[in-house]
Amino acid sequence: MKTKKRTAIIGIALALVLAIGGTLAYLTATTEEKENVFTMGTNITGILEEPNWDSEEAENFTPSKVIPKDPQIENTSVTGTDPAYVGATLTYQVKDDTDAWIDTTYAELDQFINIQSNGVDGFNTTNWTMANNNTRAYYTPTVDPGITTDPIFTDVEIDPLALTPDQIASAPGTEEAPVQFDMSQYTTETGAYTLYEMKDFQIVVKGYLVQSEGFTDAQDALQTAFPAIFN
Numbered sequence: 001m002k003t004k005k006r007t008a009i010i011g012i013a014l015a016l017v018l019a020i021g022g023t024l025a026y027l028t029a030t031t032e033e034k035e036n037v038f039t040m041g042t043n044i045t046g047i048l049e050e051p052n053w054d055s056e057e058a059e060n061f062t063p064s065k066v067i068p069k070d071p072q073i074e075n076t077s078v079t080g081t082d083p084a085y086v087g088a089t090l091t092y093q094v095k096d097d098t099d100a101w102i103d104t105t106y107a108e109l110d111q112f113i114n115i116q117s118n119g120v121d122g123f124n125t126t127n128w129t130m131a132n133n134n135t136r137a138y139y140t141p142t143v144d145p146g147i148t149t150d151p152i153f154t155d156v157e158i159d160p161l162a163l164t165p166d167q168i169a170s171a172p173g174t175e176e177a178p179v180q181f182d183m184s185q186y187t188t189e190t191g192a193y194t195l196y197e198m199k200d201f202q203i204v205v206k207g208y209l210v211q212s213e214g215f216t217d218a219q220d221a222l223q224t225a226f227p228a229i230f231n
Contacts, residue, residue, distance in 0.1 A: 012044050012209050013226075044084055045076045046209045049148065063162045063198075066116070070151035073207040075143045083142035084209040085221040086149055089229060090135050091204040101202065106134040109203075111195045114157040123153050129219075136230060138218040143209070152205070161185055162198045 052068040061067060073086050092109045093101045117124035127150050129138045139149050163181055170180040171193065186193040208222055208229075215221035222230040 074148040077145040085218040086139040087222040095200040112162040116155040
């Protein structure tokens with residue numbers, strides 16, 4: 001029963017910030033923050049990893065740039081601990097005019113970046129199930145101690161059509177001249193090119209592990225253990 005599940009749940013929450021940003025120019029700096037291990041209860045521990053992250057690769061980004069980012073969760077519990085169900089939350093943010101981070105949607109960020117998995121656009125859905133407009137992720141298999149999940153995604157590509165604010169300011173009818181981009185590459189709808197404006201952005205990933213015993217799948221486990229987050 002639900003009551004019994006709640007009294008016996010052991011789980012942990014992990015946090016990782018994927019931050020890509022800097023000055024709003026054609027080349028922008030990239031920063032990263034990590035807070036990897038948070039433990040709640042006993043016996044279950046985990047860590048968020050990005051084995052292919054290279055800060056030098058992400059120091060500047062331009063259109064078509066592919067930046068390796070591969071968040072994955074390892075069950076670091078001691079050998080003999082029961083397998084865990086794993087999930088994650090993803091929060092998308094951009095900087096506003098005051099240089100403050102504000103929440104946005106995946107759909108808005110997707111205008112100028114492309115999430116990729118092993119060279120294919122999109123999240124890694126082989127073992128991950130994305131939900132809630134790509135803000136929740138559930139890992140289908142249980143994860144034994146010492147085992148790491150597949151990455152939720154492997155790369156972030158800056159869209160080839162992405163534009164800098166200076167390029168957008170050079171569009172016909174604006175004060176700047178000459179036009180600094182090929183208007184024919186964008187739809188004829190008025191102002192459609194403005195949707196491709198590059199901004200400083202970050203993707204905040206938080207991982208969660210919950211004991212597998214007593215649950216039917218990851219969604220059941222995570223919604224029971226963390227109802228305020230996954231329901």
